[in-house]
Amino acid sequence: SGNADAFGNKVDHKIIGIDPGAGEMKLTDKVIKDYELSNWTVQSGSESTMIAALDKAIKKKEPIVVTGWTPHWMFQKYDLKYLKDPKGIYGKEEKIHTVVHKGFEKKDPNATKVLDQFSWTADDMGKVMLSIQNGTDAKKAAAQWVKDNADKVSAWTKGANKVSGKSIKLGYVAWASEIASTNVVAAVLEDLGYNVTLEQLGAGQMWAGLAKGSDDAIVAAWLPTTHADYMKQFKSKVTDLGPNLEGTKLGLVVPSYVKIDSINDLKD
Ligand code: PBE
Structure with a gap:
């Protein structure tokens, strides 16, 4: 050169x-x-x-x-x-999918319903990301968004029941987009009575953990391209609940x- x-x-x-x-x-x-x-x-x-x-x-x-x-x-x-x-x-352009450990849909159809109905826009996510970027604690930023968007949240929880301290574990990677989405879903599940554990992992660990069942669900699967290899590797161990956000790049x-x-x- x-x-x-x-x-x-x-x-x-x-x-x-x-x-x-x-x-x-x-x-x-x-x-x-x-x-x-x-x-x-x-x-x-x-x-x-x-x-x-x-x-x-x-x-x-x-x-x-x-x-x-x-x-x-x-x-x-x-x-x-x-x-x-x-x-x-x-x-x-791709989509972010919600994916659960295979069998979780039978083990907890109630939580699966909420996870499956979770769907929002890049604008919604942007509000939570910006609030976190401006220094608000991720959990607080998520709780505030949930409070401000009761109409959207009620569509996600439609048909779901309150529970009393049932456990659910969500894996995620420390990318701004996933910190925002995972904390929002956690806030919604907590409001329903779930005892939610968030586990921050590397991308490979997140997929392997989901496949193993050490985590129940992720809302962080970028498909069809970005996480194609992970999806291919773990296909038989997970259930894809479909997109929760469209129009990524x-x-x-x-x-x-x-x-x-x-x-x-x-x-x-
Ligand atoms: N990202 C953000 C991830 C998915 C979410 C684009 C950095 C990735 O490359 O796996």
Whole structure:
């Protein structure tokens, strides 16, 4: 790469990634292969290390490229754009599904009914994410949203009964979107009398835990693309209750002041 002006040289040919178990990290490896970016590496970390790097670069108006996704408050806080993905590696718009351990639907049809009826929009989720991002404790932010959206919540709990201290365990990953959704569902189940345990895990552990039954349910399955490998691996051990949110997106994200527009432009 003799081109000193190449974007890659300005960022040390490094994409700032997130946790290694995230579906988006596997897809980003495929991006490197399929777009022939062999001199690029993907730095793993977490959502918060990725955001910290992005924040630092934007404050100095420096170039940076990160793995990003929607819904995420980062698009409210910063002026960002997705790099075009002409090969479509990150897939089309997808959905977030609710998935339970196989057999949970028979073991607790009441909770399953609520989990199955749980469905909201990116706007709804955005409100909870923003409140958490502004410093409100996740549990409080979720409880407040539930209080402010009694009409929506009553559609989720329609036909479900109150219980007295029945236990349910929800697995999730510390991604802003999943912190918001999982805490909201937990608040709704708690209002019905459930004793809810939230277990924060890596993405691989979350899927394996659900398959094993150490967790009862997740509301964090990004399908059909992002978690395709996990779904394929654990298909016979889980029951997919369908989408709870539509219209998500993943991709490589840069600040709007960066001149490049496409993943193809990452090539020197
Ligand atoms: N994400 C957010 C996850 C799903 C939710 C895009 C970082 C992933 O890549 O697995």
